[in-house]
Amino acid sequence: MKQNEKEIVESTKQFVYEQMNSETSGHDYEHSLRVYRMVNYLAEGLPVNSFVMSIAALVHDLIDTKIIADENEAIQTVNYFLEGEGVIQRDIESILEIITTISYRKNSALDSLEAEIVQDADRLDAMGAIGIARAFTFGGNNDQLIYSAESDDTTVQHFYDKLLKLYELLNTEKAKEIGMKRHQLMQDYLIELLADIQGDY
Numbered sequence: 699m700k701q702n703e704k705e706i707v708e709s710t711k712q713f714v715y716e717q718m719n720s721e722t723s724g725h726d727y728e729h730s731l732r733v734y735r736m737v738n739y740l741a742e743g744l745p746v747n748s749f750v751m752s753i754a755a756l757v758h759d760l761i762d763t764k765i766i767a768d769e770n771e772a773i774q775t776v777n778y779f780l781e782g783e784g785v786i787q788r789d790i791e792s793i794l795e796i797i798t799t800i801s802y803r804k805n806s807a808l809d810s811l812e813a814e815i816v817q818d819a820d821r822l823d824a825m826g827a828i829g830i831a832r833a834f835t836f837g838g839n840n841d842q843l844i845y846s847a848e849s850d851d852t853t854v855q856h857f858y859d860k861l862l863k864l865y866e867l868l869n870t871e872k873a874k875e876i877g878m879k880r881h882q883l884m885q886d887y888l889i890e891l892l893a894d895i896q897g898d899y
């Protein structure tokens with residue numbers, strides 16, 4: 699990365715920090731930083747534009763409709779910020795393309811290795827020890843029970859609906875290596891948790 703690109707990465711961290719500082723829904727600044735660190739680890743030795751990928755990782759959740767009201771407005775805010783930092787138009791387009799296509803819900807086809815890596819890093823952060831912590835934090839924030847015999851609206855159910863499916867969806871080989879460990883940990887954890895809940899001592 700060029701020196702001026704490194705400086706833009708630092709300003710972007712500050713920009714994301716200011717916007718996500720007070721978020722406790724699992725979309726906090728530390729999540730963005732973990733995704734940023736993970737993409738750089740996953741991309742070692744791969745032919746990627748690490749500047750575009752790093753910025754996309756840092757800003758990826760700023761346009762999530764769980765934390766902002768209007769997605770288009772949020773995309774514009776990111777766009778203006780990057781223009782203000784002097785990022786070239788082609789890179790801005792690539793960054794916006796990545797962050798608008800990677801979400802789990804949208805299930806869009808990805809058209810770059812950078813997008814695949816950012817998506818992998820975001821998904822890995824929903825798995826394993828950190829993923830378990832984030833799931834129960836989300837549950838607590840949304841008045842959701844840990845477990846219920848009567849309802850599917852629980853955090854345990856979220857593991858079956860989403861988190862245990864993420865491993866199969868990982869794109870890159872290195873992410874699959876890390877993902878396998880995290881997947882296994884969630885499975886082991888659920889076995890213990892359900893034993894505790896069901897009185898299987």
Ligand code: ADP
Nearest residue numbers: 724762820824829832833834836837852853856
């Ligand atoms: P991201 O946008 O970072 O990919 P999401 O917005 O889907 O992730 O979710 C943020 C975090 O909240 C994740 O760790 C996810 O597992 C957790 N989460 C989302 N929905 C639920 C739910 N219904 N129950 C428990 N955890 C949830």
Ligand code: NI
Nearest residue numbers: 729758759820
């Ligand atoms: Ni995310």
